[in-house]
Ligand code: SF4
């Protein structure tokens with residue numbers, strides 16, 4: 007039974023947060039039981055933005071269903087598409103040209119930076135600092151422009167097709183990415199100056215919302231939320247896909263498990279993404295950007311699973327095929343859903359004023375949770 | 378001791394705040410960094426790959442390259458495109474399938490580019506328009522082939 011708004015028998019106050027609340031960044035409804043200012047329970051209610059994407063995918067062909075997944079975690083739309091394409095390619099057993107692989111990874115990492123930038127701005131805004139939002143969007147805009155030029159869209163790009171990418175990179179791509187790297191390197195220190203080093207900010211983040219390593223594993227947290235607690239869970243390292251095993255980058259781990267640790271993981275991850283881009287940007291192999299595929303794709307009968315590391319954690323795509331042109335069943339394992347499930351645990355016994363900050367460091371994207 | 382620690386803390390807090398303010402002040406006084414665009418007075422030119430809406434290409438003779446093969450209709454995930462075909466009768470009396478109306482529902486389109494990819498004759502492309510707002514939804518249903526247009530010679 008859901009608790010009702012009002013006062014419980016023990017004298018605790020039950021209040022709503024959302025579904026229309028600026029700090030939930032989407033239509034998430036939290037039912038919070040409070041004893042004074044202390045949180046006793048947080049109950050997330052989902053379904054406000056459920057679009058039955060999994061069911062929709064069953065009626066779309068293997069070429070068509072990829073674009074829908076952009077609408078799940080729209081901030082890592084490209085990485086979602088990537089995962090689906092990899093899963094279909096696994097079923098088709100086609101070889102991807104190395105040029106396409108490199109382009110995919112480059113855009114993946116740019117997406118990751120863009121996503122973390124937006125999170126950083128929104129996170130600071132949750133804590134009451136408005137300026138960082140503009141600074142984050144300034145750099146993010148550069149990435150969006152690069153994407154727009156190459157793929158034709160800024161956010162939900164649908165740039166990946168089974169077998170490669172939809173179009174070759176724009177002639178300006180390399181030049182603009184390089185200038186972005188220069189820009190970003192000079193700006194990322196500003197982020198530290200503006201927010202990370204701020205004593206008030208640190209005071210509100212350190213020791214708040216602690217998630218232990220064991221709990222992170224048992225709740226199935228992935229991505230920066232779990233790496234902040236010291237869990238090795240970077241899919242790019244554990245189950246490398248495409249050419250990630252040939253690249254040099256570090257899996258960022260923090261051990262404190264509090265909000266600040268999760269914050270630092272993302273900040274440091276952006277620098278690792280830059281490192282990956284730097285390795286690849288001058289070494290894009292020549293060749294085709296798309297493998298030859300049939301006009302109508304048919305997956306053999308069977309089950310296929312693929313996981314990738316999105317900006318929020320592990321995304322899994324599970325396809326059951328009956329041998330036809332459309333999947334029989336598709337299941338998405340979205341990172342946001344598992345990360346949200348830990349919210350009740352880490353917010354308990356904390357203060358209601360810290361809830362927004364804690365939620366911000368989990369980096370929830372609600373359409374990803376509801377699908 | 379407690380007092381000293383407290384004052385130290387206050388001092389470092391104020392210092393870190395001022396550091397942030399300095400950065401804000403820098404951007405406030407350095408106008409070259411201002412990136413706001415004066416839309417709608419100044420309009421940005423969009424890159425040539427930008428996906429604004431699907432249009433059909435016509436040449437100066439009002440001819441297009443669409444054969445009415447419905448490949449784009451089948452590729453579209455949202456049933457945005459509806460191809461209505463007719464039968465042209467050639468002077469020799471042979472019947473040939475041809476495009477009658479290319480119906481495009483802009484309100485359903487997600488600009489995914491799959492139709493453009495699917496078209497074997499490159500008859501359609503994405504236009505770089507973005508100001509699509511209208512007062513009546515029915516205005517968003519468009520007929521893409523121009524009145525009186527016909528298929529270009531030699532396109533199969
Ligand atoms: S862009 Fe996509 S949604 Fe729009 S008409 Fe083409 S295939 Fe359909």
Ligand code: SF4
Pocket residue numbers: 442443444445446447448449450460495496497498499500501
């Ligand atoms: S636009 Fe292209 S794909 Fe669509 S019916 Fe015409 S020729 Fe076929």
